[in-house]
Amino acid sequence: MPVRPARPGRSPPEVVCRVSDPQHPDGPGAAPGPESDAARRRRRDRFLRELHEAKALRERVQPRRARAARMRQALRRRTFRW
Numbered sequence: 001m002p003v004r005p006a007r008p009g010r011s012p013p014e015v016v017c018r019v020s021d022p023q024h025p026d027g028p029g030a031a032p033g034p035e036s037d038a039a040r041r042r043r044r045d046r047f048l049r050e051l052h053e054a055k056a057l058r059e060r061v062q063p064r065r066a067r068a069a070r071m072r073q074a075l076r077r078r079t080f081r082w
Helices: 037-061 063-079
Strands: none
Touching (some): 037 063
16 A cells, blocks of 8 residues: 655654554453453453544544434434434
8 A cells, every 4th residue: 555645734643553562461462361340441441432533533534424324313313212
């Protein structure tokens, strides 16, 4: 995949390798075994944070599709009231 030059006035995106990140020993390469609740919550928190970030990026990149999805969700909420 070719690398595009950075646009003027913008900083290049930060790339983080999560597989071999020493700050997060409970990553994919961690040893199997019972994990503590704190470690599980940390992993879950990180996952939810990245998921939210990915959804926000998708909304910025595809605004029309994201708007249509929001409208469908709003219609669903109005249709299925309890």
